[in-house]
Amino acid sequence: MTMVAKxxxxxxxxxxxxxxxxxxxxDINNFQVKLVKLDGKFDWxxxxxxxxLFLVIAGRMKMGLRTGDVIVEPGEFIIVPCGVEHCPEALGGECHVVLLEPGSTLNxxxxxxEKTRRTLERLD
Structure with a gap:
């Protein structure tokens, strides 16, 4: 039986x-809902x-893109298509983000x- 949990x-x-x-x-089919705390700048x-998909829950995030940066506020999300170079960055302190992506996605x-995580811990 499949478990339903909030x-x-x-x-x-x-x-x-x-x-x-x-x-x-x-988990949603072949996708995973991942939670991550951002602090400072990530890697391109x-x-x-x-x-x-990056959904900001708390704090502010700048999504660095080669075509121009996008500021993402709490309650907003941005979808970065495959092949698009990007660099997430927390602005003004820690930022909490929900990611929706295929389970195979390497961060x-x-x-x-040194930020590469090949195996992710589960919260459930």
Missing amino acids: VNLAEAFARIPEAWSPHVAG HHHYSEDE TGNVET
């Missing part, structure tokens, strides 16, 4: 100990075959850095 985002984000370490909060990267895409 997620309290404030409680879930409180369980994430560090920035740039996505945690899986749920792109994904060969995965689109990503640093086409680059390998």
Whole structure:
């Protein structure tokens, strides 16, 4: 039997100990709902075959794009299509973001850095 459960985002984000370490909060078909805390600037990267949705829950995020930066406020989201180079950055302190992307998506895409997380912890 499939389990139905709700997620309290404030409680879930409180369980994430560090920035740039996505945690899986749920699964939708081949997609995952991931929660991540942003603090400072990430690495420029792109994904060969995965689109990503970034929904800002708390704080502010700048999505660096080669075509121009986009500021994303709480309650707003941005979709970065596959192949588009991007660089998320928290503005003015920590930022909490919900990601919706295929489960196979590597957080640093086409680059390998100290922020690369090949295995994600689950919050459920």
